[in-house]
Amino acid sequence: MNNAAETPGEADETYDVIVIGGGPVGENAADRASRTGLSVALVESELVGGECSYWACMPSKVLLRAGTVRALARDTPGLADPGDIDVAAVLARRNEITNDWDDSGQVSWVEGAGLTLVRGHGRLAGERLVEVTVPRETPAGSAAGGDEDGDVGGGLGEAETGEAPVTRLLRARHAVIAATGSVPVLPDTPGLAAASPWSSREATGAESVPESLVVIGGGVVGVEMANAYADFGTRVTLLARGGLLSNAEPFAGEMVAESLRAAGVDVRTGVTVASVDRPGTGSESEPAGPVTVSLSDGDKITAAEILVATGRVPRTADLNVEAVGLDESGLGRHGALPVTESLEVVGVPGGWLYACGDVTGRAATTHQGKYQGRVVGDVVAARYGTQAGDRSPTTDDPGPAVGQEGQPWSRYAATADHGARVQVVFTRPQVGWVGPTEREARAAGIPVEAVSYDLSWMAGASVDGPGYTGRAQVLVDTQRRVLVGATFVGPDAGEMLHAATIAVVGEVPLDRLWHAVPAYPTVSEVWIRFLESYGL
Ligand SMILES: Cc1cc2nc3c(=O)[nH]c(=O)nc-3n(C[C@H](O)[C@H](O)[C@H](O)COP(=O)(O)OP(=O)(O)OC[C@H]3O[C@@H](n4cnc5c(N)ncnc54)[C@H](O)[C@@H]3O)c2cc1C
Numbered sequence: 001m002n003n004a005a006e007t008p009g010e011a012d013e014t015y016d017v018i019v020i021g022g023g024p025v026g027e028n029a030a031d032r033a034s035r036t037g038l039s040v041a042l043v044e045s046e047l048v049g050g051e052c053s054y055w056a057c058m059p060s061k062v063l064l065r066a067g068t069v070r071a072l073a074r075d076t077p078g079l080a081d082p083g084d085i086d087v088a089a090v091l092a093r094r095n096e097i098t099n100d101w102d103d104s105g106q107v108s109w110v111e112g113a114g115l116t117l118v119r120g121h122g123r124l125a126g127e128r129l130v131e132v133t134v135p136r137e138t139p140a141g142s143a144a145g146g147d148e149d150g151d152v153g154g155g156l157g158e159a160e161t162g163e164a165p166v167t168r169l170l171r172a173r174h175a176v177i178a179a180t181g182s183v184p185v186l187p188d189t190p191g192l193a194a195a196s197p198w199s200s201r202e203a204t205g206a207e208s209v210p211e212s213l214v215v216i217g218g219g220v221v222g223v224e225m226a227n228a229y230a231d232f233g234t235r236v237t238l239l240a241r242g243g244l245l246s247n248a249e250p251f252a253g254e255m256v257a258e259s260l261r262a263a264g265v266d267v268r269t270g271v272t273v274a275s276v277d278r279p280g281t282g283s284e285s286e287p288a289g290p291v292t293v294s295l296s297d298g299d300k301i302t303a304a305e306i307l308v309a310t311g312r313v314p315r316t317a318d319l320n321v322e323a324v325g326l327d328e329s330g331l332g333r334h335g336a337l338p339v340t341e342s343l344e345v346v347g348v349p350g351g352w353l354y355a356c357g358d359v360t361g362r363a364a365t366t367h368q369g370k371y372q373g374r375v376v377g378d379v380v381a382a383r384y385g386t387q388a389g390d391r392s393p394t395t396d397d398p399g400p401a402v403g404q405e406g407q408p409w410s411r412y413a414a415t416a417d418h419g420a421r422v423q424v425v426f427t428r429p430q431v432g433w434v435g436p437t438e439r440e441a442r443a444a445g446i447p448v449e450a451v452s453y454d455l456s457w458m459a460g461a462s463v464d465g466p467g468y469t470g471r472a473q474v475l476v477d478t479q480r481r482v483l484v485g486a487t488f489v490g491p492d493a494g495e496m497l498h499a500a501t502i503a504v505v506g507e508v509p510l511d512r513l514w515h516a517v518p519a520y521p522t523v524s525e526v527w528i529r530f531l532e533s534y535g536l
């Protein structure tokens with residue numbers, strides 16, 4: 001940590017709270033923070049709604065949907081085979097769901113919630129100070145701005161007519177919340193950068209589909225996009241240096257690999273990419289040719305396009321954290337902003353700087369980030385808000401004092417980030433899990449017994465279709481006789497998961513769980529089989 005913070009200048013505008021980053025997480029944090037009468041500015045450099053709405057969760061799920069429904073139809077006796085997917089129609093639906101990459105709908109929501117949108121790139125500029133740079137190409141119509149009294153500060157509307165970018169200095173009376181998300185990682189593999197590879201943005205935003213695609217990375221983006229493009233008829237090769245979905249239970253990755261292979265994907269696990277080669281620059285005079293990927297075992301794969309899906313890192317590189325006394329040693333893994341349970345940034349005293357979402361490095365999903373956004377918003381609202389009323393927190397708990405942690409499981413602590421994190425992968429079959437894997441639980445010293453069951457044996461599965469494939473596993477803490485984790489693999493696993501999440505978060509004793517009766521004939525009857533297999 002570096003103690004020298006930059007000297008604050010005179011601010012152009014003042015708000016009670018400034019949120020940097022208008023993704024799903026920043027939006028939630030800003031909304032909750034405003035609930036006790038605080039004025040909140042939301043600073044966004046690109047599209048309000050963030051990665052999730054335009055290049056991640058939403059478009060990727062639309063790309064997967066047609067293939068999922070086609071597989072269901074094929075597995076339902078009595079329905080004609082739907083045949084090939086109408087790719088153009090799927091891409092058109094994707095454009096609809098992203099609102100053609102136009103954020104006016106979300107801007108209306110921000111305005112309706114009483115927040116002030118400030119377009120531009122925010123950088124920390126000292127204690128409670130944020131400098132916002134507005135690029136000249138900002139469209140006039142999107143230059144929402146102004147302080148809480150309604151005065152336009154900094155002349156955002158003139159931004160596109162001036163020579164230099166406009167800079168506005170914002171001051172927060174109380175708190176700044178960083179919700180800047182994450183950026184994809186590009187490995188330094190020889191030839192890879194020069195091959196102009198796709199990131200998840202190009203994969204989710206493509207205007208047409210390539211004849212062949214090689215995907216590097218067997219994580220969530222890799223398997224979801226391999227599945228979607230294979231459904232579209234693209235010849236896909238998926239290269240993973242380990243197994244697939246290495247953060248999940250091993251059986252989950254194995255089942256996804258088997259299903260991808262059945263869908264025609266060439267899945268290669270345990271392989272290393274040595275180099276990438278692509279002729280042409282991609283310019284009009286020199287169009288890019290096919291990509292050749294050389295593996296360290298000597299094999300070569302040639303494809304029309306290449307997608308790099310090797311993870312994402314917290315976006316702090318352009319946040320100027322040095323201005324608040326943080327240097328590299330004060331940051332977490334891959335530059336994450338380290339936070340307390342109440343999401344105060346560690347190493348910045350005074351309880352004014354907070355962080356939530358991907359930028360904290362704690363979890364990289366929208367739902368987990370939005371949960372943090374609710375926690376941090378409530379902490380700030382309770383600490384600094386003045387107006388009681390309908391929108392104030394609904395409990396008597398006044399929240400933790402500055403520098404103190406919220407009580408575990410109170411609304412002021414992101415407790416579920418540790419033992420009850422949730423993830424759903426929308427491949428076919430879907431994979432959903434909550435809490436630690438068996439290996440992680442044992443490494444943490446939790447005495448667990450894994451109880452596993454083949455979901456196709458359930459009456460509900462036979463009704464769904466003769467080709468139903470699925471498996472589920474729960475982890476029982478044998479000392480406390482509660483569930484600490486669960487994994488579901490199968491159609492609609494994502495929808496089935498929440499029952500397990502409630503059991504884990506609620507620490508429901510097995511003897512009480514016995515009385516939660518699943519309806520017949522549903523796949524959820526597996527809950528009775530779990531308990532019977534455990535000895536109840
Ligand atoms: C292909 C793909 C599919 C995914 N699918 C799912 C899914 O199905 N379910 C799920 O839960 N998660 C999914 N995720 C993860 C999810 O997208 C992220 O966890 C989520 O977007 C994180 O939200 P965030 O608000 O923290 O960050 P972001 O969504 O990245 O938003 C951050 C925002 O801050 C802005 N910003 C950054 N720096 C600044 C700055 N200095 N000044 C001003 N603005 C700034 C950015 O422009 C951006 O709008 C997926 C990710 C990918 C890549």
Ligand SMILES: NC(=O)c1ccc[n+]([C@@H]2O[C@H](COP(=O)([O-])OP(=O)(O)OC[C@H]3O[C@@H](n4cnc5c(N)ncnc54)[C@H](O)[C@@H]3O)[C@@H](O)[C@H]2O)c1
Pocket residue numbers: 187216217218219220221222224240241242245246273309310311312364365423424425426
């Ligand atoms: N459905 C969802 O919730 C969803 C969907 C997509 C993405 N996401 C989130 O987005 C984030 C990014 O996804 P992702 O798939 O890029 O990351 P990831 O961390 O899930 O997977 C990255 C994979 O790339 C591999 N890898 C890393 N470096 C490599 C290298 N040099 N060569 C070959 N392989 C390498 C890793 O071993 C890992 O398997 C994730 O954290 C994920 O949670 C969520």
